[in-house]
Amino acid sequence: MLEKKTIDYEKVVLIGIINQEQDEEKSREYLDELEFLAYTAGGEVATRFTQKVDIPNPKTFIGTGKMEQIREYVSENDIGTVIFDDELTPAQQKNIEKILKAKILDRTSLILDIFAQRAQTSYARTQVELAQYQYLLPRLTGLWTHLERQRGGIGMRGPGETEIETDRRIVRDRIALLKKKLEKIDKQMETQRGNRGALVRVALIGYTNVGKSTLMNVISKSDVFAENKLFATLDTTVRKVVIGNLPFLLSDTVGFIRKLPTQLVESFKSTLDEVREADLLLHVVDISHPNFEEHIASVNQILDEIKSADKPTIMVFNKIDNYEHETIDEDDLVTEKTTKHFTLKEWEQTWMSRLDSKDVLFISALNKENLEEFRKKVYDSVREIHVTRFPYNSFLYPEYEEGL
Structure with missing residues (x-):
């Protein structure tokens, strides 16, 4: 019998700040994400520290009093790694290292480390x-x-x-x-993309860990690695997919994230060419995440940076099986209703009023809920692009019928 392999997680401490740009709630959200990043990299968070600072200390990023508090905790609890949520200057990193006598990382170096693990x-x-x-x-x-x-x-x-x-x-x-x-590799890949012929290109995009790879597996019946960790896949996967009798190319791209290091945006710009050259984008969103609207904004910002914001896009709200909302008692006349109290139906109506209703979907890729509706929308959108490009063979692809 094979012995089960156990993972040795490093004990880490997280440091975040509260300022005009990020209040206490926003700081907590960023640290939640940083904790997930640390877990993905192999870290176990022992505790978190936050401090209100208008301007970061040029020498140690945070104040001396808070630094001494962290130093005592690190020393007493045998902490080997301290991770800051914001990018540190080389001088700050060196100074903090001398004080805490531990490995000092910032958000950028942590993401780079995860990418180093995940690159296949x-x-x-x-x-x-x-x-x-x-x-x-x-x-x-x-x-x-x-x-x-x-x-x-x-x-x-x-x-x-x-x-x-x-x-x-x-x-x-x-x-x-x-x-x-x-x-050199970019030129080779550009040639490969050019050799893919006249097939319509569809790209799965979205924040990291929203279920793109799971959806890719469901649609293309392929076996793309999917895991409940950030940046489970780095390499773009392209598959030929057929819905009904209509073939198209589907690519699964690297997930986006807030505060994405500029070095990675630059290094991965050719990977993003799959997005730039796509005819249709499937923007996958984890609706069960409390900050999914901010994730949408982060993805849209990167799309704008790579000049792909105006492409035809279908918003695919995934993980409806995990969605939970806060309820208000009918007799509660004090609590103001906000988006955190929305039901799925209310979110559906909200997004369908914001966008063209034919470009919004609510599904569960894992449980295969509403996938027939998803297939129909993708088929219709790909067919529209194909027919516009090749009107002479439009008869080959009839209107979508259930069960195609």
């Missing part, structure tokens, strides 16, 4: 490595001595482990080499 193909690994080196370059002075003291674990995967003696010149050379390598 040579292309994804090259993209991640480039982003890591770009992030590490200004931090070289303080980083190597720290790595000599403690190696491995969260934030330590990738180039840091083997390049202890690396100086800035060699790192810059490595960055230039990786950029050339990516340019």
Whole structure:
């Protein structure tokens, strides 16, 4: 009998701030997400610290009193890693490290570490490595001595482990080499995309962990890796899918996230070409997440940045089986009704009034709820694009009938 493998989670502490841009509630939401990121990377959160700061301390990001409180907790509880929700400057990271005598990460380095774990193909690994080196370059002075003291674990995967003696010149050379390598692969991928013929291209997009890969598996009957962790898949998967007798190409893209590191946006821009070149976007949303509307805004912002915001889009609200809402007692005349009290039906009416009703869907990919309606909408949208492009063979694809 095989022995069950247990995961050794690192004990970590999270640090967040409250300021004019993010109030206490917003800070808590960001730390919730940071905790999920830490769990995905292999960390177990022991506690969280927050502080109200209008302007971060240029030396230690947070105030000296709070820093001393954290130092005592880290020392007494044998904490090896402290993670800040905002990006630290190289000087701040070095100073905090000296005070806390622990591994110091920020949100960016944590996301980079998860990407380093998740990258499967040579292309994804090259993209991640480039982003890591770009992030590490200004931090070289303080980083190597720290790595000599403690190696491995969260934030330590990738180039840091083997390049202890690396100086800035060699790192810059490595960055230039990786950029050339990516340019070469980009050209190959561009050729591959060009060779896909006249099929309509559909791209699954959305915040990370909304169920894109699960939906991909259901639609294409393929076996794309899906897991309840952030960034379960990095590599774009493209499958030929047929609904009825209508074929099209479906791609599953990397998930988006708030505060996405600029290094990753830059490194993964060719992965986002699948989105840029798509004829139709399926924007998948986890409606069971309390902040799903903010997730939608984050995705729309990135779509705007890559000039894809005006593409035909179907909003696919997934995980309706997990949706819960707060209820108000009929006799309660004090509590004001807000969106957190909305039923699914009310959300459906809200979004159908905001958008064209034919571009809104509510489904459960996992439980296969409302998938017939989903297939019909996708079929009709793909058919419309195909018929516009090739009017002479429109007779090949009749109107959708249930059971096609």
